[in-house]
Amino acid sequence: MEESLSLRPLTARSIVLSTLLGHHPPALPARALVRVGQLFGTAEGTIRTALTRMVAAGDVEQRDGAYRLTERLLTRQARQDDSRAPRTRPWDGDWEIAVVTGERRAAPERAALRQAMAGLRMAELREGCWLRPANLVRRDRPAVVAEQCTLLTGAPERDPAVLTAGLWDLAAWARRARALEAALADRPGPLADRFTVSAAVLRHLLADPVLPEALLPADWPGERLRARYEAFDRDFRALLLQHIGETAGPSGDRERGDRGI
Numbered sequence: 001m002e003e004s005l006s007l008r009p010l011t012a013r014s015i016v017l018s019t020l021l022g023h024h025p026p027a028l029p030a031r032a033l034v035r036v037g038q039l040f041g042t043a044e045g046t047i048r049t050a051l052t053r054m055v056a057a058g059d060v061e062q063r064d065g066a067y068r069l070t071e072r073l074l075t076r077q078a079r080q081d082d083s084r085a086p087r088t089r090p091w092d093g094d095w096e097i098a099v100v101t102g103e104r105r106a107a108p109e110r111a112a113l114r115q116a117m118a119g120l121r122m123a124e125l126r127e128g129c130w131l132r133p134a135n136l137v138r139r140d141r142p143a144v145v146a147e148q149c150t151l152l153t154g155a156p157e158r159d160p161a162v163l164t165a166g167l168w169d170l171a172a173w174a175r176r177a178r179a180l181e182a183a184l185a186d187r188p189g190p191l192a193d194r195f196t197v198s199a200a201v202l203r204h205l206l207a208d209p210v211l212p213e214a215l216l217p218a219d220w221p222g223e224r225l226r227a228r229y230e231a232f233d234r235d236f237r238a239l240l241l242q243h244i245g246e247t248a249g250p251s252g253d254r255e256r257g258d259r260g261i
Contacts, residue, residue, distance in 0.1 A: 005176075005179040005180065005182070005183055007196050007197065007200050008200075009040075009196075010040060010195070010196060010199065011050075012037060012042050012046045012047050012049070012050035013050045013053070013054060013059075014199070015033075015036055015037050015040060015042060015047070015050075015195075016033050016036075016037075016047065016050055016051060016054065016060070016067075017054075017059065017073070018195070018198075018199045018202075019033060019036050019240075020033075020060065020067070020068075020069050020073075020077075021069070021073070021076065021077050021080055021202075022198070022202075022237070025068075026068060026069040026073075026074065026077055027063075027064075027066040027067065027068040027069075028066055028067060028244070029065055029066050029067070030047075030048060030051060030067060032244040032245065033047055033051065033067065033244075034047050034048070035243060035244045035245070036195075036240070036243070036244060039190075039191050039192040039195060039243070040192050040195075051067055054067075055067075058070055058072065059072075059073055060073075075119075079119055079206060080202055080205075080206060083202070083205040083206045083208065084202075084205060084226060084229070084230070085226070086136065086208075086210045087136065087137035088135050088136055088137065088210065088212075089135060089136070089137055090135070091133055091134065091135035091212035091214065092134075093155050093160070094133075094134040094153050094154070094155055095131050095132065095133055095134055095153070095154055095155055095156065095160075096122065096131060096132050096133075096134045096151070096153065097129070097130070097131045097151070097152040097153065097154055098117070098122065098129075098130040098131070098145060098149040098150070098151050098152075099128065099129050099130075099149060099150050099152065100113070100127075100128035100129070100148055100149055101148070101149060101150045102147060102148035102149070105148060109144070109148065112142075112144045113144050113145065113148050113149075116141075116142040116144050116145050117130045117145070119142070120132075120139055120141065120145070121136065121208075121209050121210055123167035123168055123209065124167075125167065130149075131167075132167075132209065132211075133160070133164075133211055133212050133215060134153065135210075135211070135212045136210060160215060161214075161215050164211060164215045167209075168209050168211075170209075170211075170216070170217055170220075171217070173204075173207065173208065173209075174217065174220060174221055176204055177204060177208075177221040177222065177225045178221050180197070180200060180201050180204055180225060181221060181224060181225050181228055183197050183200075184197065184201065184225075184228045184229060184232045185228065191236075191239055191240065191243060194232075194236045194239070195236070195240070197232075198229075198232070198233065198236055201225065201229050201232075204225075205225070205226065205229075208222055210222075
């Protein structure tokens, strides 16, 4: 069953955040971010108001004539980059398990743990028990995980494919991945449309559990989507940089061609 692709519109904050997350290093002058906003018909004042609010919220900081992602969002950028080329290792049947053993956790602590587990691509079997196949290269675990959980390694006695199917909705992920793959193949003309598709693909790749091949349904579209996105992104990134007046330096990093604020 094919999925009809519905792409949510980008707010001013989303435009700024998506632009910086896709930029290396993640820093741009306000004028460049305003130019991106213009692609969506977003007024300059709306973008600048969003920047002010993002500074107040700790999402970005203003330094050296540019707006930069803060440490918290640099972690998200690293996750986004990793989702485009996940680091895996051969799977021997083991699973990573994290069991919550911390007591009387406040709501913010529970929310922080849930966010950390999503970043580690772990799924919740039941409240307080998180797990996944141990096929990913060891990741740095946020402190909140060590503070609240006991970490174990084990393996299910029943069919791991059955367990996997109960932890992730793989059919839904695959349907949307195929719809996004088709959208990339269509290569939408307007730069704003390309931007919206690009942001949607990156969000979807972040939700890929990156499972061992033995646990995936036939014709899994994950690697195809990644390969098609890499080709799409090269063209899209060049057009976007041209629009905002940026150039790629000899090292491959983006050099700011306009430092105005």
